[in-house]
Amino acid sequence: MNSVASEPRLIGLDWGTSSLRAFLIGGTGEVLDVVSAPQGIMHVEGRDFDAVFHRLVQPWLRGRVLPIIASGMITSRNGWRETPYIRVPSGAEELARNLVTHEASGGVRLWFVTGMTTERDGAPDVMRGEEAQIVGATGADMGDGVYVMPGTHSKWITVAGGRIEDYATYMTGEIFGALKSHTILGTLMTDGGFSSEGFHLGAEAGLSGGGELLHRLFNVRTLPLFGRIGPEMTADYLSGLLIGTEIGAAAGGLDGATITIVGRGDLAERYAMALALAGLKSRSAPENIVARGHFLIARAAGLVS
Amino acid sequence: MNSVASEPRLIGLDWGTSSLRAFLIGGTGEVLDVVSAPQGIMHVEGRDFDAVFHRLVQPWLRGRVLPIIASGMITSRNGWRETPYIRVPSGAEELARNLVTHEASGGVRLWFVTGMTTERDGAPDVMRGEEAQIVGATGADMGDGVYVMPGTHSKWITVAGGRIEDYATYMTGEIFGALKSHTILGTLMTDGGFSSEGFHLGAEAGLSGGGELLHRLFNVRTLPLFGRIGPEMTADYLSGLLIGTEIGAAAGGLDGATITIVGRGDLAERYAMALALAGLKSRSAPENIVARGHFLIARAAGLVS
Numbered sequence: 001m002n003s004v005a006s007e008p009r010l011i012g013l014d015w016g017t018s019s020l021r022a023f024l025i026g027g028t029g030e031v032l033d034v035v036s037a038p039q040g041i042m043h044v045e046g047r048d049f050d051a052v053f054h055r056l057v058q059p060w061l062r063g064r065v066l067p068i069i070a071s072g073m074i075t076s077r078n079g080w081r082e083t084p085y086i087r088v089p090s091g092a093e094e095l096a097r098n099l100v101t102h103e104a105s106g107g108v109r110l111w112f113v114t115g116m117t118t119e120r121d122g123a124p125d126v127m128r129g130e131e132a133q134i135v136g137a138t139g140a141d142m143g144d145g146v147y148v149m150p151g152t153h154s155k156w157i158t159v160a161g162g163r164i165e166d167y168a169t170y171m172t173g174e175i176f177g178a179l180k181s182h183t184i185l186g187t188l189m190t191d192g193g194f195s196s197e198g199f200h201l202g203a204e205a206g207l208s209g210g211g212e213l214l215h216r217l218f219n220v221r222t223l224p225l226f227g228r229i230g231p232e233m234t235a236d237y238l239s240g241l242l243i244g245t246e247i248g249a250a251a252g253g254l255d256g257a258t259i260t261i262v263g264r265g266d267l268a269e270r271y272a273m274a275l276a277l278a279g280l281k282s283r284s285a286p287e288n289i290v291a292r293g294h295f296l297i298a299r300a301a302g303l304v305s
Numbered sequence: 306m307n308s309v310a311s312e313p314r315l316i317g318l319d320w321g322t323s324s325l326r327a328f329l330i331g332g333t334g335e336v337l338d339v340v341s342a343p344q345g346i347m348h349v350e351g352r353d354f355d356a357v358f359h360r361l362v363q364p365w366l367r368g369r370v371l372p373i374i375a376s377g378m379i380t381s382r383n384g385w386r387e388t389p390y391i392r393v394p395s396g397a398e399e400l401a402r403n404l405v406t407h408e409a410s411g412g413v414r415l416w417f418v419t420g421m422t423t424e425r426d427g428a429p430d431v432m433r434g435e436e437a438q439i440v441g442a443t444g445a446d447m448g449d450g451v452y453v454m455p456g457t458h459s460k461w462i463t464v465a466g467g468r469i470e471d472y473a474t475y476m477t478g479e480i481f482g483a484l485k486s487h488t489i490l491g492t493l494m495t496d497g498g499f500s501s502e503g504f505h506l507g508a509e510a511g512l513s514g515g516g517e518l519l520h521r522l523f524n525v526r527t528l529p530l531f532g533r534i535g536p537e538m539t540a541d542y543l544s545g546l547l548i549g550t551e552i553g554a555a556a557g558g559l560d561g562a563t564i565t566i567v568g569r570g571d572l573a574e575r576y577a578m579a580l581a582l583a584g585l586k587s588r589s590a591p592e593n594i595v596a597r598g599h600f601l602i603a604r605a606a607g608l609v610s
Contacts (some may be wrong), residue, residue: 121510121513121514121521122510123510123521123524123527123528123533124524124527124528124530124531124533125523125524125527126527126530153523168520169520169523170519170520170523171488171490171519171520171522171523172519174488174489175484175488175519175522177487178483178484178487178488179480179483181487182482182483182486182487183476183479183480183483184479185476205426205427205428208426209426209516210515210516210554211514211515211516211518211550211553211554211557212554213516213518213519213550214475214476214477214480214518214547214550214551214554215473215474215475215476215554215555216426216428217476217480218430218458218474218475218476219428219429219430222428222429222430222431223428223429225429225431226429228428228429242519245516245518245519246519246520248516249515249516249517249519249520250520252516
């Protein structure tokens with residue numbers, strides 16, 4: 001636990017599919033305390049979201065009343081309360097106007113931040129939770145520009161005039177897992193540390209491959225079969241090939257731009273490497289930007305002053 | 306069993322990963338009899354290929370000596386006898402010169418047709434078995450041109466001057482299975498008859514999508530989520546999207562060409578539909594072309610006159 005530096009003003013919940021985090025937030029949007037739990041919406045016994053919620057935030061509510069704001073998959077069909085998407089372009093103001101209020105047990109009131117939808121090439125795209133992170137990032141001096149949020153389903157988000165202008169989802173992470181575990185491509189892979197060489201070769205193939213992904217994936221089998229890459233490089237070659245293909249598609253035409261990477265750790269570093277190979281600059285967004293997003297949305301809604 | 310119309314001259318074996326077929330072949334390359342068995346190389350108990358072989362062809366060898374030729378994954382690392390690939394461009398002559406002889410039990414001699422390899426964008430590609438089918442198709446009046454062999458791993462093969470000039474593998478079929486069974490995309494699918502509408506919408510998205518496959522796959526989730534396509538259309542939308550993406554990549558620049566489809570049934574029909582959407586003509590290769598391929602290779606090798 002961090003020491004409490006100022007008076008708590010808000011509780012923010014980032015409640016996703018596989019886990020959730022709760023933030024105790026001060027009067028300038030700073031994080032005073034944070035707790036996390038493994039009860040993402042797919043792991044809540046008996047779908048008793050109310051019980052998980054109370055267990056997590058109760059210690060912060062003793063003797064106090066605080067506004068509570070929640071974002072993420074918790075507002076999806078499989079969550080606590082389904083809320084309608086709002087359309088891009090939207091930012092903190094639009095999200096604030098579309099907060100959905102909900103009364104939990106014990107008379108505790110929550111405000112749900114809804115997700116955002118867009119339309120591209122005749123098909124809709126969806127997100128729930130990322131919009132609060134991006135609102136936080138723009139408030140944390142990251143400003144306008146292009147953001148990438150690596151993950152199971154990567155999001156590429158364009159921010160203009162302080163609002164989310166448009167975005168697109170890429171299923172890169174989930175497809176990596178399915179191909180590695182459930183196709184012939186995994187059979188020639190051996191474990192080991194990160195193979196920078198394998199990743200770079202794959203990323204270069206992906207960046208230049210365009211529509212040839214279904215063919216180039218077969219190289220993940222043939223290259224180790226012919227001894228061109230080692231079995232210990234093969235998983236990272238596949239990772240590079242998919243991330244490179246994603247960047248080639250999502251960042252085409254962004255020559256020389258700086259991409260802001262939201263997230264930390266190994267996956268964020270892979271994106272930074274592949275962005276550099278693509279001739280793009282990158283930087284990292286600060287941690288816990290979702291709490292700042294909750295604060296900015298709550299302030300725009302008049303829940304905190 | 307077919308009636309025996311002329312004297313048998315050759316036995317041909319098409320021995321793949323999941324099944325095998327044996328052909329009794331006459332003096333003009335015609336099929337006199339055919340038997341099949343489920344003992345593809347991954348399903349041979351104790352890897353006793355010799356026993357499977359004898360059980361299958363013994364009835365044809367009573368009181369006769371016939372040359373026997375075998376092609377397919379049976380010559381791979383996990384098969385009966387691994388043989389080295391030959392390079393494209395190659396045809397019946399080159400395959401005949403590179404036959405690998407093998408003595409089975411009882412003094413019965415086989416000739417293995419080896420596979421072909423090519424190199425593209427710094428990576429090798431491989432096939433074992435398709436080369437004998439294509440040799441057969443060119444001998445069956447299909448001639449030069451572009452062939453597609455739909456399947457788990459589709460092959461696109463260019464024939465020029467009666468030889469296989471080059472080819473590329475697309476993992477479309479295997480990736481369809483992995484995505485349908487092991488990602489979130491399968492969760493919104495319901496069974497039903499073939500949805501032509503779903504397939505066409507998907508194929509159009511694939512044909513126009515180029516490098517955007519990792520993004521467009523997410524539409525397989527969002528379109529039914531928004532009620533834009535029915536759950537019973539969704540699997541066929543995914544099928545169309547992948548096949549359309551494959552054709553867009555493999556047949557780019559072939560405007561107005563006729564593509565020969567090797568194979569029958571539902572999958573071949575899907576390729577014909579998607580090729581038409583791409584503005585290409587298509588036709589079907591005759592059945593059992595692999596037996597004709599065996600005959601032509603055997604004749605080039607002097608095993609039949």
